[in-house]
Amino acid sequence: MTSRQRVPGVRLLWPMAALLSLAGVVLLALGAVGTSGRASSDLVGVVRGQEVAVPEEGMSVWSRSPQTRAEAVCTVDDTVLLRPVEDFTVRVSGEDFHEVARTGPELGGSTGPLVCDTEDAVFAGPYAPATAPTGLRGGTGLTLGLVLLPLGLVCAALALLVRRGPATAEAGPDPSTYTLDPRSAPPRTPAKDAPSGPRYDLPPPS
Known part of the structure; x- marks a missing residue:
């Protein structure tokens, strides 16, 4: 079994x-x-003083040069934009662009002239955090x-x-514990060719 x-x-x-x-x-x-579903990285080149429309979720200013981030200060309608504390980069058409500045919540949905005190070309584009979703x-x-x-x-x-593992054999009862039922035992019969001799179970002669 x-x-x-x-x-x-x-x-x-x-x-x-x-x-x-x-x-x-x-x-x-x-x-x-x-x-x-992240924001697309479509960048639009702007010149100094060009009017831009800031989306509700915000806007970032981008440049091809990482040095621009460390040196340039940008404003929209005379409001100074926030400067990133670390390099944030997006790749567009095989070319890297570095975030220079980003708008604060107070500029969402507004319009105004964009001015950056740098000679490098700058681009208006999507809000940087929206281009790289984080978390789950x-x-x-x-x-x-x-x-x-x-x-x-x-x-x-x-x-x-x-x-689907192999079945294990179930240990059966120990054969040494078996006992023979006396009622089923065959009767004992004397051997036909047994030798004859004196019988010691008879009483002695008188």
Whole structure:
């Protein structure tokens, strides 16, 4: 007789596989949607004093030179734009552009002349944070999804292997413990060719 021995915790493999796989798919979808839905990096060259329309989400000023970010100060309608504390770069048509300045929330939806105190060419373009989504709707979601989904698949594979594992033999009773039923024992018969001799179970002669 054979039976399958259950491995401790095997019942948890299927729920873990389902949860990890589902979480991985959801995170991958969020990361992909966030990446595809980011603002396009269309840049428009502007000259000093040219009027620009600032979108509601904001606007950034870009330049091909990273030195422009460290030196230039830009204004829109005499309001000084915020300067990035670190280099923020986007690639457009195979060429890198560096963020020089960005508008604050008070300039959203407004118009005014853009002035930058630099001789380098500058471009008005999308708000820099909108070009690179972060968190679960960006690189973090993609990374976590690529980790959790394979883990879920591994748990599912382990559950299948445990379920299809070889059957283990069930130990039977010990043969040494068997006893013969006296009622089923065959009757004892004397041997036909047994030698004859004196019988010691008879009383002595008188």
